[in-house]
Amino acid sequence: MSVEPRARRVPRWQPELPRLLLLAGGWAWRLLAVGVAVYAAVRILAMLWLVVVPVVLAVLLASLLRPVSRLLQRARLPGPLAALVTLLLAVVVLGGIGFLVQQRVAAQLPTLVDQLVRTVRGLRSLLDRFGAGQFQLDQLQNQVITWLQSNRDQLVNVLQTGAGWLVDIGTMLLLTLFVCFFFLYDGERVWRALLLPFHGRPRERLDDAGHTAWSVVTGYVHGTAVIATIHGVVIGTVIWLLGVPLPVVLGVLVFLGSFIPLVGALVAGGIAVLVALGTQGWVAALILLAVLVAENQLEGHVLQPLIVGRYVRLHPLLIGIALTIGTVLAGVVGALVSVPTAAVLRHTVPRLLGHAPAGEEERSGDEASGTGTDSDTDTDTGADPDTGPDPDTDPGADPDSGSDPDAAAPDRDRAGPERGNGRAGGTDPERVGARRIAARDRRTGS
Template sequence: MTDRRRSPLPGEDPASTAAVPRGLRIAAAFAWRFLLVIAALYVVVWLVGRLSVVVVPVSIALLLSALMAPAVSHLVTIRVPRGLATALVLVAGLAILGGLLTFVIIQFTDGLPQLQTQLNSSLSQVRDWLVNDLHLRQEQIQQFIDNAISYLQHNQAAITTNALTTASTVGEILTGFLLTLFVTIFFLAGGDRIWSFLMLGAPRPVRNRLDVAGRRGFASLVAYVRATAAVAVVDAVGIGIGLWIVRVPLVVPLATLVFLGAFVPILGAVVAGAVAVLVALVTNGFVTALIVLGIVILVMQLESHILQPLLLGRAVKLHPLAVVLAIATGLVVAGIAGALLAVPLLAVLNSGIRSLLHETDPHPEEVDVLHDQEAAAPNDDPEEVVEGQR
């Protein structure tokens, strides 16, 4: 007959724990370990929040490095010194960014008078609709306007305080931009040496595995940034052409907003499209707004069913639910910066953790192969970069 007496857990005292059911002890063991993990994560999030002025620029610099690293590597392969290659790529990137911002500002300034005229016309139409269709009196509308003006006057102090806060925010943004530029230069010029130095702190038995996992994570980041940039360009061009066809003002600024919004998957495109529809509604009326809404939905469907699976699907291998939850968590924890960085962080962790869990210790030459190919083939599956050499 089988002995059904339970065996004690490792390290437990049978005399003192005999009255506690085994399942409860196992649940308690999981519970306190789970609480420790949550406490550690809370401390990490708290530290990131306290150091956000440094963490956010460094994170953005890492994204920019992932975007520019293939160009620098290509120049290095044709015997351009790495320092000169870094300078050329950075100057070209800043020139493109500065030219784009200047063009957008000029277009917005030129289109502002037309937008103001159309806005006044739309407000007049709304006022006529309120008077003729809803049978509101002119005095009621004027009273509402007067109340709004009175509210602004009585809250002038709060508005002034917010303006000062905004000025201080502009200073923080400028400081963050300079820090981002400085860190990006060092990441592009000596990122491999920085990573090798960090690997010296890892235990020697697992150093190669950690090295390969980190490089695969960066390869996933390169693939994600390049694929996202391609999707953003398609979204901006598609919606921009549609806005130009239906003669909505401020086409270039709105298309630029769509391009920037595409770097926040799903939510960014929705918000940018909603702004385009709102501008069309205010300036050109209800019918034009419906047409713009149809254009936005069509471009979003093209992105969701063709571009995302074709480009991002192979690049990062993340389920759409994981993407949405990551963005929502990042938005709650760190606002817009968290929403922007959540999916790249998830892609890097996904690739690195999969490498650690499913790979044996790589040979040293495989580490060198991954180092040589991580920038040369950024759109390939990061795990296949090493697997193809075995």
């Protein structure tokens, strides 16, 4: 029997590409895929802005009002009623401030207009000294009037669009209050519902990252509110002492602007400086400008590090980049939430990856002994400190003893894989996470 010779395989020629080029190509398509995903997510959020913006504002408002709601609950007020009273108090306070601002504007606006007219006349006299004659000034005035007349239809359309925006703003305010009510009343249950699809180690990491994010947002909002109050009171007092009109209005404007880091207080204070220049002259404007610069330095070197520094921990360059990106993507709302969003990412991403950021209080020994941190109680050993371990979540625990079932974790670790679930060390992260979540559920229910 003859054997046919096997066909010889001719190797296919493959060009040898540099390793650096292969590595760059691999990273290029991965970054491209991530960029497309981020762009799609941004486009979807932009389409749903009427829902996304109220939810974000509700998170910030709930983090600011949560202490008031807890105080009312400690006063034996039911949870829903405490949340409702808290929101009503917030609406009354904000409405009172708005009413006061409106009254002051209505009372001092004629005086402000008269002073501005005198200032404009003085500027015209000053321009005459520098060679800008009456003809040039009249020509500039005529150009402004001509532009207004030629764009009258567009201005009308803008006003009509503004009416539609008022409807959208009213809708967002109502939705913000609605969502904030449930965050105040049942925020923990809402969070647990979001965690239902996850189990084991991913659920534990998400739970830790979520509570860390809430702690960061709460600390940032509370600290920023304190700093904004200091800015508003100081600038408003200086404006009142200088005799500049509308001290309350300008103080409130500085207070609101201070919620945007780095630039908010400066922009709002710049408006106050212009008003001082137009009504009281350059001396008052320079004094107010000096106070504003001193306040900005005090915020950057004292207030921010002491009050919100440990929650944010971002370099000023990163804050500036975050502000720019937020402003480009979402305007004023983006500038408002850009810094807390960057701070949340800085603190939560390492926890999602299973790494503990250096220099922070971590859930030390979480995988070894079952202990961990909780945003509400700072420590959580997996059992209610008042009632002891829960026999439902830990069948091996003695319901009559008040000892921590995780106290024997080192013994289980020394016992090796014969005890526990067969892993080295003998600990079961799913049981640890279940005990921890069950203990939080009992505290929330009580």
